[in-house]
Amino acid sequence: MPWAADKPRGEKRKLYRKIFEECDADGNSLICLDELDNFLRSSGRGLPRDVVRYVHDLADKGGNRTLDFDEFVDLLEHPDWQHVFERWVNSYVHFLVPCPKGAAALVPAAPTTDYARVYQRDSLDYADEYTCRPPPVxxxxxxxxxxxxxxxxxxxxxxxxxxxxxxxxxxxxxxxxxxxxxxxxxxxxxxxxxxxxxxxxxxxxxxxxxxxxxxxxxxxxxxxxxxxxxxxxxxxxxxxxxxxxxxxxxxxxxxxxxxxxxxxxxxxxxxxxxxxxxxxxxxxxxxxxxxxxxxxxxxxxxxxxxxxxxxxxxxxxxxxxxxxxxxxxxxxxxxxxxxxxxxxxxxxxxxxxxxxxxxxxxxxxx
Known part of the structure; x- marks a missing residue:
């Protein structure tokens, strides 16, 4: 059982709230695309801008180009994207709430989206990007x-x-x-x-x-x-x-x-x-x-x-x-x-x- 899943819902939201506040650079209780992009890069897990935009839009259910706290939590727990954010979420988990030795923090679910398949690896390989979809015509x-x-x-x-x-x-x-x-x-x-x-x-x-x-x-x-x-x-x-x-x-x-x-x-x-x-x-x-x-x-x-x-x-x-x-x-x-x-x-x-x-x-x- 994943460590984060073992915690009561209230404790998980406290943890997510700390991460949300760290990501919310201007303190307006909303996370824009630039803030999410900068936060990912500051963790050492920078992603291409188009990927950050994709996941940001995916979580932006209100359509206002920003993420509130609930939308941010939904993004962290999205089954297709947990593995993408695993590294920097885990760094906060281990810093804020040390977990027992050998326990996992946020276990990634099997990715299903195209972007998720690309970024499930710790390091990207140029050779893996070759594809005929769409056809090179x-x-x-x-x-x-x-x-x-x-x-x-x-x-x-x-x-x-x-x-x-x-x-x-x-x-x-x-x-x-x-x-x-x-x-x-x-x-x-x-x-x-x-x-x-x-x-x-x-x-x-x-x-x-x-x-x-x-x-x-x-x-x-x-x-x-x-x-x-x-x-x-x-x-x-x-x-x-x-x-x-x-x-x-x-x-x-x-x-x-x-x-x-x-x-x-x-x-x-x-x-x-x-x-x-x-x-x-x-x-x-x-x-x-x-x-x-x-x-x-x-x-x-x-x-x-x-x-x-x-x-x-x-x-x-x-x-x-x-x-x-x-x-x-x-x-x-x-x-x-x-x-x-x-x-x-x-x-x-x-x-x-x-x-x-x-x-x-x-x-x-x-």
């Missing part, structure tokens, strides 16, 4: 659309894909002389020059994107990908203002560095994190570095959009840090999150201002 659908538009140009105008002059290419490619058509900063991802170009990009983005979707969900990965594409064209517009741009490499490189972002923010939960970080770092650095070296030191032009690669890589790292899931948030990681957000917004605004303020840098509109 975002990168697959993007890839199919890119292939469909590529084939549309190839079938309607033979050989146009080798020159980037097809019907869809002419409408979608990033052209510095047509910068006023803002969609081109994104839609150039649907234009590829040659079968090798599209084949490599499609294989890499599926290989990198699907595993990310299985852990971080499709909408987060799609956000990283699309913002990486936009960052690629914005970076090109600043570094190579007279260059036309085609291909999804900005998004592909964003996926590469999104893996690095995920490793950084989930370092303790990921096996062989240092090895993974080293591999992705070497791949990204070598490719972007070799393209820059060829362009500026050897004067060799392989028609590779190095600026788009670099911009996509930077965006993938920064956006990945604040958009992808962080399984166990620490105080230091909160600072990193804010730094990444502010830096991404600042870099984007600078690139936009350069485009708007210095039109003479770009070819005249036809």
């Amino acid at each position: 975002a990168m697959l659908l993007i890839t199919l659309l890119e292939v469909a538009l590529f084939l549309t140009d190839e079938l309607t105008q033979k050989g146009s894909t080798m020159r980037g002059t097809g019907v869809t290419a002419d409408l979608l490619v990033y052209d510095p002389a047509k910068r006023s058509q803002c969609w081109r900063y994104l839609t150039y991802m649907f234009v590829h020059v040659g079968y090798v170009h599209i084949t490599v990009n499609m294989l890499v983005q599926l290989t990198l994107g699907v595993p990310l979707e299985m852990v971080h969900r499709w909408w987060r990965v799609l956000l990283v990908y699309l913002l990486g594409v936009v960052a690629g064209s914005l970076t090109t517009s600043v570094a190579d203002p007279r260059v036309r741009l085609a291909g999804a490499s900005g998004g592909v490189y964003a996926l590469m560095t999104a893996h690095i972002a995920s490793i950084i923010m989930n370092w303790r939960e990921m096996q062989f994190a240092a090895v993974r970080l080293f591999i992705f770092g070497i791949v990204v650095s070598c490719d972007v570095g070799s393209a820059i070296y060829d362009r500026y030191f050897l004067n060799v032009d392989h028609q590779v959009g190095y600026a788009a690669h670099f911009g996509g890589a930077v965006a993938g790292l920064l956006v990945g840090i604040y958009a992808l899931r962080n399984l166990n948030v620490t105080k230091a990681e909160r600072y990193v999150w804010w730094l990444a957000l502010v830096l991404y917004v600042a870099l984007t605004l600078v690139a936009i201002l350069v485009n708007v303020t210095f039109p003479s840098r770009y070819p005249a509109a036809p």
Whole structure:
């Protein structure tokens, strides 16, 4: 029989009242989401913000976004969530009312909810987060659309894909002389020059994107990908203002560095994190570095959009840090999150201002 269950109901409520008052930082007899979140973190059992919000909303039967004492007690005794709060409740139990040696405090019931299954372990493991529910289809659908538009140009105008002059290419490619058509900063991802170009990009983005979707969900990965594409064209517009741009490499490189972002923010939960970080770092650095070296030191032009690669890589790292899931948030990681957000917004605004303020840098509109 659990120790807490052996105590009379009145004594249990006294214990819960002490915990409630400790959690109620502002002393208004109500516990808001931030107070519950801070209390969990102060106990060393920090949970992701979305999980704290979920359990808070679960207990908020009054719908006023706060928990009164009775709602708080119901949360502590909820059969699906006792195990989540067991550690910090037990710390108060042992401090306030020492229990007999060998006796249990609050025994956790078998979890039944999805969140409960995830957090029944003392330590989270990144590998356990892979799931196909919901199905990882975002990168697959993007890839199919890119292939469909590529084939549309190839079938309607033979050989146009080798020159980037097809019907869809002419409408979608990033052209510095047509910068006023803002969609081109994104839609150039649907234009590829040659079968090798599209084949490599499609294989890499599926290989990198699907595993990310299985852990971080499709909408987060799609956000990283699309913002990486936009960052690629914005970076090109600043570094190579007279260059036309085609291909999804900005998004592909964003996926590469999104893996690095995920490793950084989930370092303790990921096996062989240092090895993974080293591999992705070497791949990204070598490719972007070799393209820059060829362009500026050897004067060799392989028609590779190095600026788009670099911009996509930077965006993938920064956006990945604040958009992808962080399984166990620490105080230091909160600072990193804010730094990444502010830096991404600042870099984007600078690139936009350069485009708007210095039109003479770009070819005249036809």
